[in-house]
Amino acid sequence: xxxxxxxxxxxxxxxxxxxxxxxxxxxxxxxxxxxxxxxxxxxxxxxxxxxxxxxxxxxxxxxxxxxxxxxxxxxxxxxxxxxxxxxxxxxxxxxxxxxxxxxxxxxxxxxxxxxxxxxxxxxxxxxxxxxxxxxxxxxxxxxxxxxxxxxxxxxxxxxxxxxxxxxxxxxxxxxxxxxxxxxxxxxxxxxxxxxxxxxxxxxxxxxxxxxxxxxxxxxxxxxxxxxxxxxxxxxxxxxxxxxxxxxxxxxxxxxxxxxxxxxxxxxxxxxxxxxxxxxxxxxxxxxxxxxxxxxxxxxxxxxxxxxxxxxxxxxxxxxxxxxxxxxxxxxxxxxx
Amino acid sequence: xxxxxxxxxxxxxxxxxxxxxxxxxxxxxxxxxxxxxxxxxxxxxxxxxxxxxxxxxxxxxxxxxxxxxxxxxxxxxxxxxxxxxxxxxxxxxxxxxxxxxxxxxxxxxxxxxxxxxxxxxxxxxxxxxxxxxxxxxxxxxxxxxxxxxxxxxxxxxxxxxxxxxxxxxxxxxxxxxxxxxxxxxxxxxxxxxxxxxxxxxxxxxxxxxxxxxxxxxxxxxxxxxxxxxxxxxxxxxxxxxxxxxxxxxxxxxxxxxxxxxxxxxxxxxxxxxxxxxxxxxxxxxxxxxxxxxxxxxxxxxxxxxxxxxxxxxxxxxxxxxxxxxxxxxxxxxxxxxxxxxxxxxxxxxxxxxxxxxxxxxxxxxxxxxxxxxxxxxxxxxxxxxxxxxxxxxxxxxxxxxxxxxxxxxxxxxxxxxxxxxxxxxxxxxxxxxxxxxxxxxxxxxxxxxxxxxxxxxxxxxxxxxxxxxxxxxxxxxxxxxxxxxxxxxxxxxxxxxxxxxxxxxxxxxxxxxxxxxxxxxxxxxxxxxxxxxxxxxxxxxxxxxxxxxxxxxxxxxxxxxxxxx
Numbered sequence: 001x002x003x004x005x006x007x008x009x010x011x012x013x014x015x016x017x018x019x020x021x022x023x024x025x026x027x028x029x030x031x032x033x034x035x036x037x038x039x040x041x042x043x044x045x046x047x048x049x050x051x052x053x054x055x056x057x058x059x060x061x062x063x064x065x066x067x068x069x070x071x072x073x074x075x076x077x078x079x080x081x082x083x084x085x086x087x088x089x090x091x092x093x094x095x096x097x098x099x100x101x102x103x104x105x106x107x108x109x110x111x112x113x114x115x116x117x118x119x120x121x122x123x124x125x126x127x128x129x130x131x132x133x134x135x136x137x138x139x140x141x142x143x144x145x146x147x148x149x150x151x152x153x154x155x156x157x158x159x160x161x162x163x164x165x166x167x168x169x170x171x172x173x174x175x176x177x178x179x180x181x182x183x184x185x186x187x188x189x190x191x192x193x194x195x196x197x198x199x200x201x202x203x204x205x206x207x208x209x210x211x212x213x214x215x216x217x218x219x220x221x222x223x224x225x226x227x228x229x230x231x232x233x234x235x236x237x238x239x240x241x242x243x244x245x246x247x248x249x250x251x252x253x254x255x256x257x258x259x260x261x262x263x264x265x266x267x268x269x270x271x272x273x274x275x276x277x278x279x280x281x282x283x284x285x286x287x288x289x290x291x292x293x294x295x296x297x298x299x300x301x302x303x304x305x306x307x308x309x310x311x312x313x314x315x316x317x318x319x320x321x322x323x324x325x326x327x328x329x330x331x332x333x334x335x336x
Numbered sequence: 337x338x339x340x341x342x343x344x345x346x347x348x349x350x351x352x353x354x355x356x357x358x359x360x361x362x363x364x365x366x367x368x369x370x371x372x373x374x375x376x377x378x379x380x381x382x383x384x385x386x387x388x389x390x391x392x393x394x395x396x397x398x399x400x401x402x403x404x405x406x407x408x409x410x411x412x413x414x415x416x417x418x419x420x421x422x423x424x425x426x427x428x429x430x431x432x433x434x435x436x437x438x439x440x441x442x443x444x445x446x447x448x449x450x451x452x453x454x455x456x457x458x459x460x461x462x463x464x465x466x467x468x469x470x471x472x473x474x475x476x477x478x479x480x481x482x483x484x485x486x487x488x489x490x491x492x493x494x495x496x497x498x499x500x501x502x503x504x505x506x507x508x509x510x511x512x513x514x515x516x517x518x519x520x521x522x523x524x525x526x527x528x529x530x531x532x533x534x535x536x537x538x539x540x541x542x543x544x545x546x547x548x549x550x551x552x553x554x555x556x557x558x559x560x561x562x563x564x565x566x567x568x569x570x571x572x573x574x575x576x577x578x579x580x581x582x583x584x585x586x587x588x589x590x591x592x593x594x595x596x597x598x599x600x601x602x603x604x605x606x607x608x609x610x611x612x613x614x615x616x617x618x619x620x621x622x623x624x625x626x627x628x629x630x631x632x633x634x635x636x637x638x639x640x641x642x643x644x645x646x647x648x649x650x651x652x653x654x655x656x657x658x659x660x661x662x663x664x665x666x667x668x669x670x671x672x673x674x675x676x677x678x679x680x681x682x683x684x685x686x687x688x689x690x691x692x693x694x695x696x697x698x699x700x701x702x703x704x705x706x707x708x709x710x711x712x713x714x715x716x717x718x719x720x721x722x723x724x725x726x727x728x729x730x731x732x733x734x735x736x737x738x739x740x741x742x743x744x745x746x747x748x749x750x751x752x753x754x755x756x757x758x759x760x761x762x763x764x765x766x767x768x769x770x771x772x773x774x775x776x777x778x779x780x781x782x783x784x785x786x787x788x789x790x791x792x793x794x795x796x797x798x799x800x801x802x803x804x805x806x807x808x809x810x811x812x813x814x815x816x817x818x819x820x821x822x823x824x825x826x827x828x829x830x831x832x833x834x835x836x837x838x839x840x841x842x843x844x845x846x847x848x849x850x851x852x853x854x855x856x857x858x859x860x861x862x863x864x865x866x867x868x869x870x871x872x873x874x875x876x877x878x879x880x881x882x883x884x885x886x887x888x889x890x891x892x893x894x895x896x897x898x899x900x901x
Contacts, residue, residue: 139588144605151581160654191717191740194729195652204657213720220728227654256657260664262647265655312714328651328739334577334644336636 005200013248016239019104020111026098027073027109030082033092034069034117041068042142043123045113047106049075050283051128053276055084056178058128063090065132066141067124071117073109075100100289107240118234122146125230125244126268131182132159132230133321134266135332148335149233156247157231158255159266160329162188163209164318165273169308174275181271187315188269189213190327193226203227203246203253210273210310215299224296228268229255264333267324278304337449339364339441339522340425342414344407345433346371346400348606349378352433353385358616360389362441365422368392369414372399393421403485405545407519408554416532419525426452429522434603435572436585436615444571444599448522455527455563458517458570459556476548477514478505485548509536509543517556520572520602523563530562531555573598573630575637578645583637590614596633597626650767652735666765667738671746672841673768676776678749680826681853685709685749688853692842694745700737701730701754716740723755731761738767747841752777752801759808768816770809771837774802775823775878779856782864792871799877806877822879827858 037043044067051058059070070091074082085091096109103109110125124132124142134145134157149157164185166173173184193208204227212223228244232252239248246253257263281301284290290297316327324330341359343366345352352368360366366389370379379397386392395414398406411430418428427448437444448454462474479499483491498504508514523531534540540558544550559566573596575583582603585593587610593601594614604611647656650668658664672694678684689696689709698707706721708714713721717740719733720726726733738746750758750770762768777798781791809818817840821833834853862883868875 136586136588140586141607143607144586147605148584151584152579158654189718191736192719193653193736194732195654195657196729197657204654206654210718213714213718213722213725217720217722217725220722220725256655257644257647258657258659258662260647260658260662261645261656262643262651262653263655265653312718314714314716314718328648328653331647331653331655332640332643333655334640336583336640 009200009248009250012241013237013239016108016111016241016248017115017237020108020115020239023098023103023108024112026096026103027094027112028096030074030093030095031086031091033089036089037069037117037121039120041121042066042146043069043071043118043121045071045073045110045118045123045125046128047073047075047100047109048077048081048128049100050077050079050081052077052079052081052084053175053177054128054181054271055081057180058131059088059091060178061131062124065137066143071113073106073113075106105243105290107243111239114234114238115236119236121234122149123232123234125232125240129181129271129274130161130230130268131271132266132268133324133330134159134231135264135321135325135330135335137266137321145335146231146233149231155233156229156252156255157264157266159228159230159268160193160206161209161226161228161270162267162324162329163211163226163270163272164188165210165310165315167311167315170273170277170304170310171275171308181274182269182318185271185273186318187311188318190314190316190329193329194220198246198253200250201241201246201248201253202250203229204256205245211300214310215296215303222296222299229253230268231266262331262333264335265330267321267330269318273310337426337445337452338422338424339427339429339445339448340418340422341366342411342418342428342430343368343433343435344371344400344410344414344430345369345374345382347374348433349374349382351604351606351612353382354612354616355431355433355436356386356392357389358437359441360386360392363391364441365391365418365425366393367395367414367418367421369395369410370397371410372397391422393417401484401486403481403549405550407551408544411551411555412532415528419529419532426525427522428525428528429571429600430520431572431600432520432602434606435520435600436602436604436611437600438573438593438596438615439599447599451567453524453526454565454567455521455523455559456567456569456571457521457523457556457559457563459515459560459566459568460517461513461515473516474514475500477508477553479548480504480506480546481548482546506543506546509539511536512540512557512561514553515556515560516553517568518570518572518574519551519555520570520574520600521555521559522571523555523559527559527563531558534558571599571628573601573628573633574603575633577637578641583640585611587611589633592633592636596628596630598628598630650735650739652732652739665767666761667735667767668742669738669745670767670769671738671748672837673748673750673762673770674837675750675771676773676823677771677837679751679776679779680773680823680830680855682856684853688747688838688841692745692747692838694747694841695741697746697748699751699754700733700748701726701750701758703753703755706733707749727755727757730755730758734758734761745841752798752805756801756805759805763808763811763814763816763818766815766817769840770816770818771833772806772809772818772820773823773826774806774820775799775875777802778823778865778868778875778878779858779861782861783856788867788871792868792873795868795875796873799873799875802877822877824879824881827855827881830855 044062072085072093074095076097085093100106165187166185167187189209193206196205198205205225206227207223216223225245230244241248281297284297341364343356356366395417398410400406415428483495485492544554577583585601585604587608646664649665685696695709697709700706705723706726781795862881865875865881866883
């Protein structure tokens with residue numbers, strides 16, 4: 001990495017931060033509980049739109065994991081999501097009617113709130129349909145992980161976005177608020193992920209899973225990225241570059257080992273393919289607020305309309321993190 | 337028999353208080369050193385909380401930093417206080433605030449009573465130490481370390497390098513030989529007082545104050561000078577990872593810790609409520625006089641270190657993506673690649689699967705689709721048969737397939753019409769067994785009913801591709817097991833090569849075969865080759881195929897299936 005290149009990345013990082021700062025005007029504070037935040041608290045940031053049905057389980061799951069404070073950015077929901085969140089003491093809410101796309105799919109908003117509130121905190125950035133799994137998550141709270149990362153001088157923790165799907169057509173079993181979505185979408189692809197290295201930012205680019213094989217088998221380069229870095233010990237000088245796929249400074253992207261060893265890593269179970277998926281796709285196709293004018297959603301929609309089944313006989317049924325560890329989708333690293 | 341506990345507290349003061357209370361309540365005198373960096377309020381709380389115990393003392397506070405002398409100074413003062421304030425103490429046990437006693441104190445006392453003159457201190461010479469980090473083992477005794485490793489890493493590293501280059505050496509004081517070991521020890525009053533009251537102590541202290549990580553060497557070295565009997569092991573169960581930081585115990589280690597029969601464990605996560613509950617508050621488990629046996633815990637932690645440093649061979653994933661040459665196994669298991677065999681024999685796949693028990697695929701890298709066994713559209717791990725998806729990353733396709741089918745031998749066909757991007761990855765993989773019948777691509781052309789001009793062009797193209805492929809297999813970088821037969825020589829005596837291939841796929845087959853693969857009918861093939869030659873195309877990869885099929889040296893018996901033993 002030449003001096004010039006690293007200087008360029010430095011400028012880029014500053015640009016994202018300035019942009020995030022400018023975008024603060026698009027955020028309107030609805031509920032501020034940030035004075036409750038203690039120095040050692042673990043924070044969670046999430047951007048959402050019309051996800052009321054998912055919220056009860058989402059909050060329950062992450063509270064049990066040991067998240068101390070939730071930052072919600074509500075992108076103009078009209079299904080009562082906001083009302084549901086009002087009054088919860090560990091939740092702070094911002095509301096925005098501005099374009100999700102022009103806030104770079106919410107990244108600018110999150111960057112700004114993190115700049116303001118997350119300095120020197122461990123924070124988890126996820127979507128409402130993503131559920132964080134890490135080694136020993138069934139016996140150790142998330143603070144055990146962050147304490148261990150602190151002691152090991154590790155600043156970021158990577159997770160593979162693992163698409164989960166049901167057995168049978170995806171609209172077969174309707175989801176009810178509060179229910180564990182993985183009782184329905186309990187299947188995943190265990191071994192069809194491809195990886196390449198992004199030389200400039202130093203992160204890995206992972207594609208594959210059911211979306212790649214079902215929707216992009218003839219255009220694999222268009223398949224969505226599954227590499228994520230959701231857990232970061234935040235510093236106000238950091239910035240997410242594109243979603244949580246990569247950060248700057250680029251050293252933060254180095255969540256993998258290059259000398260043959262395994263670093264510790266987790267998974268984000270992705271409960272996207274619930275029965276709500278078709279409605280959501282239809283809405284997103286009209287709003288065109290997602291990546292490449294929501295073309296991804298169009299591909300999903302067409303395929304799912306034709307053949308609503310993602311399950312195959314080689315699908316694996318989710319049991320626990322140890323299973324993912326054995327399958328090689330995540331690793332304990334040297335955490336024992 | 338009384339054992340005195342010297343406790344060094346740096347953080348998690350509440351937990352430390354709980355443990356100190358436990359020791360003190362069972363009659364062990366405790367001297368506590370609290371790091372000066374601990375907040376005044378927390379310290380005051382601790383002192384107040386333990387004020388109801390007459391056998392708890394607090395020693396002068398030092399500002400401690402990892403790897404520096406202050407830690408030893410703190411230990412010295414606390415030990416001196418212990419020896420003078422509690423004359424009944426026979427053994428002094430050094431513990432930290434994050435240590436947790438796993439067995440009743442009575443058992444520890446009994447154990448020490450059975451070893452009255454023994455010092456339990458891990459103490460090894462620098463030659464035998466394997467755990468030191470950064471290569472600083474002998475050098476930590478001969479260099480000076482005025483800079484902090486934690487705060488002034490740049491200066492630290494520079495100064496070490498400077499001393500290496502200049503050849504600066506400190507003289508080790510006469511009479512001591514440097515030893516290293518765990519900083520958590522248990523010494524007898526005799527040894528400890530001899531160390532602390534040594535007339536040359538000022539010399540030693542001055543020397544060790546500039547040694548790196550003196551808490552791992554000061555007592556370990558000096559105990560060698562005075563002790564009558566050293567057991568070179570620590571009574572504290574404490575494991576270190578590859579970076580030299582201690583492994584931490586959590587609630588889910590409860591059963592492991594119980595079964596380890598160690599006296600004290602370190603270090604415990606401060607929020608591990610169940611551990612503290614189980615070992616401090618619940619009544620003691622039944623008394624035993626077992627020797628400590630940390631074997632199982634050792635295994636778990638050394639496995640963790642191995643996973644972190646070597647990883648699982650053949651696995652490519654989000655947190656293991658080795659650079660070229662550092663894979664420690666490019667794929668996770670041996671597999672066989674057959675080139676040309678499917679052209680020479682009819683329905684080879686089924687036959688081979690039956691004979692060897694291996695999973696036999698078609699052309700996995702075929703131009704139209706991935707030919708999985710049984711021509712399934714999806715295969716293990718939900719691999720898809722789309723050629724586009726496979727060609728997007730041919731190498732990952734192979735490593736994924738081999739990883740997904742761990743425990744089952746994979747075998748697939750390959751040829752010049754397939755995607756050649758996989759040639760190098762296969763050739764440099766020691767797990768690959770590549771058997772080639774060169775020139776076998778001519779057989780399908782021979783059987784096809786194409787225009788001869790097209791056949792000629794196709795043959796030239798395939799031959800060029802195959803010869804490039806063979807050049808890779810014959811290169812000096814190749815690590816795969818490679819066998820190459822020319823088509824002509826193979827057809828002449830196919831049994832031996834076939835037997836070799838089968839043997840290496842699966843050793844399970846020792847009994848005599850009842851079924852044999854049927855070779856395709858090659859009558860007229862010699863003439864076909866001659867026609868190619870006459871058209872100006874030299875099929876040199878095929879070898880010397882007899883031109884006259886009906887000649888005396890090539891009787892009709894070629895049509896008969898060959899028996900392979």
